[in-house]
Amino acid sequence: MNLPHYNYFTTDFREYEFYSEGPKGKIRKIVRFQKLQNEPEIYNLAFGDKNPETGEVSDSINSNNNDRDIVLATVANTINDFCDYYGNHFIYATGSTPVRTRLYQIEINGILDEVSIDFDIYGVVGGIPYRFEKNVNYEAFLVKRK
16 A cells, blocks of 8 residues: 555554654554454454553544544554464454544545555444445444455
8 A cells, every 4th residue: 555654663563553743742553453253363453542651542532633544544554564464364443433433434435446456345234244335334344455
């Protein structure tokens, strides 16, 4: 993918860190992959701001640093990196609220042609994955690198 993104770092290819940069300063972000199931292997993608005191990921903070597209492109790049190391497994993602899930869907719509080159993308409704289509509301998303 050739989308503008932030540089990120990892030590184990399951957790990635990067900094969002904007009017609110530098905000540390975390992308974390955790196995949900075997056969097929599915990993949950957790994403949010890193709490500097606890180290935990908060997916409910709206940091509004005016760099949403770059942040989401960075998250997409970590998926590619994760797959390079652990294999082409399904990655499950959903927003912490329906509004945030809808935001992610809008972003996927905007970069669908670019992302579809490398990934198969599915929208989940009622626990069932469907090939991702524009103008359909989804509860969650599954991606798998081709």
